Amino acid sequence: MIIILLGPPGVGKGTQAKLLSKKYNLSQLSTGEILRKAIDNKSEIGLRVQEIINKGGLVSDDIVCDLVEKELLSNTSSNKAYILDGFPRTINQAENLNAVCVKNKIDMPYIISLKLEEKEIFKRLSARVFALM
Template sequence: MRLILLGPPGAGKGTQAKILVDAYGIPQLSTGDILRSAIAAKTPLGIEAKAIVDRGDLVSDAIVNGIVSERLDADDCKPGFILDGFPRTIAQAEALDRMLLDKGAKLDAVIEIKADADELVRRVIQRAKESGGARTDDNEDVLRKRLGVYQDQTAPLVAYYSDKGLIRTVDGMAPVDEVTAAIKASIDH
């Protein structure tokens, strides 16, 4: 099972990915987690990425594509994977298509988790309080900028994958267990 989770920041992609990892026994590939690890470790990539993330901008395609391609080659990805936070742009989606073709693989579904922007701001502010501010991108100004970037750059992926017959849309405003049930129903049919 090879899946992509799409949705605006704070929509619950990470939460759903963790649940799906347990349900399907495939790894979650979160570019956000990979980049946050690099930032915490203060690697050269991490230092570069930190400045970009702190502004609420997206890390370059070249950096992200390289990270993803290497990760897809790992043994635990052979039976499948869940991409969370990648692709974010049409260019990245096209790069992923080429990567998968080169690896003899294809996507099974793209799950779009729809969510209300104002509710997302409330969720992220709450997440920041609960985590003690562990994520530097958990503040309202950065989130609103990221929501704008999502609308401009990532939302077009819905049409891209819809044209390929891969989109499955679920209501991200529902309780977590209902979102999970909707995702499973859409991919297990």
């Protein structure tokens, strides 16, 4: 089983993913964690990701999709249920995830759309910025 949390930044996707993964014993797959893992492993793709990040660039959908697919396939072999945190972010990533599910006979994901008033989102994101100062 795959659960995808969608919503704007600051809506609480990461927080909810942690709570749900703990309560229902789901593996939480975060694109940020997957990218850091690739970098730490010093794989060819990890070195490319590190170079892109060091230059202040965004990691391409192709790279992100490739890393997520490898992670999903390694987890589905053990019949784990998991929650995706931060993926998919683009239509291309969603289409890629769909193709991976079809190709590998993985059930289509459950999608949960999180909503919050704009005023609260702004308050949360502002707090993050001030926390970094």
